[in-house]
Amino acid sequence: MRELSGRVAVVTGAASGIGRALAVRFAAEGMSLMLADVDPRGLSQTAAMISGVKVLTQITDVSDAPAVQHLAHRAFGELGAVHVLCNNAGVFQGGRIWTRTEEDVAWLLGVNLWGVLHGIREFVPRMIEQGTEGHIVNTVSVAGLFAGANTGGHAVTKYAALAASQSLALDLAQIGSKLRVTALCPGGVRTGISRSERVRPADLVVARTRDDLTSQEWLDGMLEKGMEPAEVADATVEAIRQEHFLVLTHPGYDDSLREQTTALLAGLLPEPPDGEPRP
Incomplete structure (x- = not known):
């Protein structure tokens, strides 16, 4: 899908970070936005x-199926079509996997996995019916490729989001x-993903644990040295134009994937990439 001007993009998690950068980048391409x-x-x-293009906004909890259905409607x-869907909303919860409560896991699954699945179910059938070129971008995270210490609950949801993305791509190719x-x-x-607690629903709030807070401190430090969201948005537009399935934003992750595969085939526990949580 090379021509974006005049098309329509939907972006969840658009209030900040990567979602905001995607919105600004798509607008620069001349796309209308939801x-x-x-x-x-x-x-x-x-x-x-954003100026110069039509912009609609909708308060939406992507973990809530009726809310995503309303977003799609x-x-x-109001925009007549959807050509690019970015299931981008995501939250982070750290800590050892055995200390994660049902509330923690429900929150992570609700946003990071069900948010993607709700988006697929509500938008993709109608995008297929349009009969036009289109693209679905699921913000998975490198945590969907490399599970690390103290991030087990988060990694579970991201691995699942990667599987959903791959299955979706194969289903679409099959038809x-x-x-x-x-x-x-x-x-x-x-x-601001390390501070996801600010948007956590009141009925899923539980007391923070020491390992959770330690994981947040680690993530704060990593993000402080991280790349700008605009760079991720640029890479996303390039992936849409070149029809790339997997986008890795940082040098070295491709080598880490090869090393992980080699370790797994040898029956070994893979080492996380540099900068990721280790035992």
């Missing part, structure tokens, strides 16, 4: 950064669809 997030203030700020109804899929796997990017 932007969604649970953060009203951040969403309004993102919309205010508005996007198709001869013009839609393509990208699994976006950023590493350290200067976003």
Whole structure:
């Protein structure tokens, strides 16, 4: 899908970080936008950064199926079509996997996995019916490729999001669809994901554990040295144009993937890439 001007993009998690950068980048390409997030203030700020194209916003909790259905109804109804869908909303919860509560896991699964699945179910059938070129971008994270210590709950959801992306791509190819899929796997990017607790639903809030807080401190440090979200947005547009399935944002992750595969085939526990949590 090389021509973006005049097309329509939907971006979840658009109030900040990668989602905001995607919105700004798509607008620069001349795309109309439907932007969604649970953060009203951040969403309004993102919309205010954009001019020259039509922008709609919708407060949307992607873990809630009816909310995503409403988002899709508005996007198709008011913008006429959807050509690029970015299932980008995501949250982080660290800590050892045996200390994660049901509330922790429900929150992570709700946003990081069900958010992707709800987006696929509500948008993709109608995108197929359009009969036009289109692209689905799922923000998976490098955590969907490399599981690390103290991030088990998060990695579970991201591995599942990668599997969903790959299955979607194969399903679309099987029916001869013009839609393509990208699994976006950023590493350290200067976003606010380490402070995801600020948007955690009140009914899923539990007391923070020491290992959880330690993991957050590690992530804070990694993100502080990370790349700018705009660089990820640029890589995403390039992936859409070149129809790339997997996007790795940082040098060295390709070598780490090869090393991980070699270790697994030898029956060994893979070492995480440099900068990722280790035993």
